[in-house]
Amino acid sequence: MVSKEVILTHGGLLKLEKELEQLKSVKRKEVASRIKIAIDFGDISENSEYEDAKNEQAFIEGRIITLEKMLRNAILIDEGEINTDNVSVGSTVTLKDLEFDEDVDYTIVGTAEANPGENKISNESPVGKAILGKPVGSIVEVSVPAGNIKYQILSIKK
Template sequence: MTQRIPMTPAGLEKLREELRHIKEVQRPQNVADIETALGHGDLRENAEYHAAKERQAELAARMAYLESHISLAQVIDPEQTSSDKIAFGATVTLLDTDSEEEIVYKLVGEDESDVKEGKISISAPIARAMLGKEEGDDVSVNLPKGVHEYEIVKVEYKRID
């Protein structure tokens, strides 16, 4: 049985948009680059041609990856989830018990994670430690710098862009 890949509606749309961009913009440009390089003669010493062919392989691999992930997508809309427990799609406010600083994380799929935006992969150590927990629970996370303690302040299910 094939493993489904959890993602938000916005995450699926992002993958579809990247695939469309590769097919409609990058791949045609790459074909033009190959044709231009072919016009430069001897292929054995034609660096432009070899670079364009390498790029062609990279684009093909990325397209295959995107098509696979899109076809295996299990879209989970956080706005349609109602639970007190932390699961995929939750927006979680944590209190760092050492620094007393609040941190907000959104639990998303692998392809959607972006730490700068507070989006962490559901398979990240801190996300795995939070799964199934509720507001008021404590979470211990093993990090490279040692064990870190957090208190779960708030659990919400809302739109993730």
């Protein structure tokens, strides 16, 4: 099976590396200590502390595997090469919602960095797909669960 490429900005790469280091150096030790303490209580068959710690350990190990795989398959966006003629991954785009006459800024990132709360949307999201490759002035229609939204691309920045 071919692993999927993970598109990252430099900031996104640093964030994933920091999370991986935290999980390996701090969280693993904390959970191992919790498991040891729970075992010291005796019978682990009905020990909820032990079960909770084992579940957290499984989650942490799974996340470590996921992060390592993402970092192995990372494609780093060279922010110096971001083209401002057309929307691309790494672009910050100002869109005008033509129905509500409101402007919104989005930074287009890979799925691993997407965070709608920070206005970072994935290149694979409905809006991301609709605007990728489009120049300033383009009007795009995006199909979302609530219906269709029309946006005009007002600006493209690095």
